[in-house]
Amino acid sequence: MDVGSTTVKEEQFVRLDVEQCYDEFLELIWRQGGSLGVPQILEEGDPRSGRGCARRVGLFIVERVVEAERGQFLEYTIEKPWPTSYNRARVSFQDVEGNTVITWTSNFTPFPCCGWLRFVVSWAFRQLLADLAEAAKEKTEPR
Incomplete structure (x- = not known):
């Protein structure tokens, strides 16, 4: 994956186990867009892993899940138009005592x-990971 000239990496602790966290990421962030706006789903892909799912974010940018293993990782590419000659991203889910550390x-x-x-991507990752952590907090806090 590391053939590009720039790498952006953000991490977030989430109070869900890895499979719950993966499912929440796929639904809240990938399919619903978190707080950054609802994407248009172009291809559904595998409902459990997201592999093959393609979405349009913004007006023209298409992101496509090319590799995925539920509860472990999701990799995607960004298709044109996007101001890069190469782009690949990976979201990894690591178990930490029944919770999850997500690395994007x-x-x-x-x-x-x-x-x-680099700054736009970093900001977007931080925002979306915070959305996910907040959603998990709301799900796990006693009422």
């Missing part, structure tokens, strides 16, 4: 004059 990594080569992309 994107490796890409931005077009010249698009170094700012």
